[in-house]
Every structure is written in structure tokens, then in C-alpha cells.
Amino acid sequence: MKTTTDYLALLKNLGLKATPKRLALLAVLEEEHRYLSPEEVWRKIRRRFKSLGLPTVYRNMEELERHGVISKVLHSNRQLYYYFCPKAGHHHHFVCMECRMVEDLPVCAVREMEKDIKRRIKGTVTSHVLQVNGFCGGCAGKQ
Amino acid sequence: MKTTTDYLALLKNLGLKATPKRLALLAVLEEEHRYLSPEEVWRKIRRRFKSLGLPTVYRNMEELERHGVISKVLHSNRQLYYYFCPKAGHHHHFVCMECRMVEDLPVCAVREMEKDIKRRIKGTVTSHVLQVNGFCGGCAGKQ
DNA sequence: CTGCGTGCAAAGTATTTGCAAACCG
């Protein structure tokens, strides 16, 4: 749990203005500790303001993703979902398909594969996508 | 390169009717050896028939993907792209961001991570997504 | 024949864009 001051500093470091809407967006995403779509975020915070447009939420989430504050979650319906990403540095995520909880996975096995891959493709690797799906402890029990 | 007979058998095994349109779709996807969107496939084969609807291509590609004959490629624009997947069994892909070539990666690092992951999340892992992006031998040289 | 496959037209809907007004620093 972060304080408003933390978010202020976070945004300032990125050269982004700390508007009330950005702060609310960040707070909701972090509190939930689950991935949310722009519309879901919008539903959760819109009433706190006299007006809040859905495009604003889309734009802010996209911006924050570019800066690595939040990260996209892959979903089979190919819609946009984001997760507040507390961990810095390279890592990946486990995503619970039931409750949407996301957990950081500090290990990255792809790094270890890269030498093999480079030899095989005789090219360069610039990025990779990795996400592990399943059921978290709580949800696996209920199955 | 497969023959029409190969595709006939392939479709039969899946319980799908071997229509001329399905055969053309499969042949194009395999020949290209690159990922293509439904619309791109449609453009390439529509003139061979007196009529061919884009929805038909969407439906067939979705169906073939379900049966594991072709596989989805992740793209930053979140549109649908498919790749004809010659390799059977569990594997992942290297995708060239320049020429769209896809190459099978027989190694799966995630399998090795799973024990670690399961301990960490105390849940169950049901699936994972892994894709390596970069530039293939030919395209890396041109950069 | 008989049920899967397809064409066509139409809907759906998440996401994006443009521009003027509001606001943070």
C-alpha cells in the first residue's frame, strides 16, 4: 500500500503531472492487486469526480504502461487489461484465471534460452512475452 | 511443403470437411511460412473462387487454431495473426519483427520453471504463453 | 440426404482520435 505522496513522486519522476485522476487510477489498480480493464477502472473511480471520460482512462493506462508502472496482462479475449506492477526490473507474471490475481515471478527462464535461440535463428532477440496462467492457492482449492 | 493429399488427411483426422477453401487457406499459410491476418489470407486466395467471404476465413482460422493446426501470434496491435505450425507437441515460437517469419523453438523454459512457480503460488498452473521476438538472420543484417 | 460450411449483410463493441476547454506547476 502506497501513500498519495508516493504516487506524487512516482509521477514526477516520469515527468507526468500528478492529476487527481491519475492518482486515483494508480491507487485503485494497486489496491485491487488484480488486473483490470480500462472500463473497470473507470467504473470504480468515475463517481469520485464530477466528470471522468473513459478515453482519459485509456490514455492514462497506456501512458503508465509505456513507463513501466503498470503492465499488460494477456487475455484470451484480446481486450486490454493492466496490472499495477510493484516489482522493478525484468520479470514475468502468474495470473489466476479465476480471481484475476497477479503474482510476480522473479525468475525468467527465457534469458537462459537466449543463447540457444540466437544460435538457432542466427539473428537477434529483442524482447519476449511470457505469462503463466492457472489458479492461485485460494481458487485452486475451490475447484 | 505438403501435398493436397496431406491436407485432406489432416482435415479428415480432425473431423472437418475438406472444402477447397480450407485447403487453399492451409496451403497459403504454409507456403508463406510467416504469420498472416485473416484479411491477408483472404486477399491472397479470394480470387481463386467465384466467391469467398472474409467471415469464412475468420471462422476457418479460428477452427484450425482450436485444433492446433495453426497457432496465434502475439502482436502489439492486438489483431489476429496466425502461423501454420508444422511442429507437433509442446513448443513456442520465435517471430521476426521485420519479415514476420516464425520459427519453432523446441525448448520450453517454462516447464523447468513450473516447480518453482507452483511452490510460489501454492496453486496450479494450467497454461502459459511464451513468444520470443527479434530479427531473423536475414533481417538482422539489414538493420 | 443431412449436417457442416459459406455468403452476405449487418451488428457489435472495444479502442482511438480531434479539438476546444480546463488545469497543473
Next chain:
DNA sequence: CGGTTTGCAAATACTTTGCACGCAG
């Protein structure tokens, strides 16, 4: 004050759906 940020409305465009007809097995 000056450049961001936002609201609103509208557009975009990919993808999906419904239904009647046609064709593969």
C-alpha cells in the same frame, strides 16, 4: 502563463453473428 490533460462526441475498424443456401461425405 504554457504545455499537459481532459471531456465529449464521433469515428474506426476489426471481428462476430444470424440466417438461408450450397456442398461434401
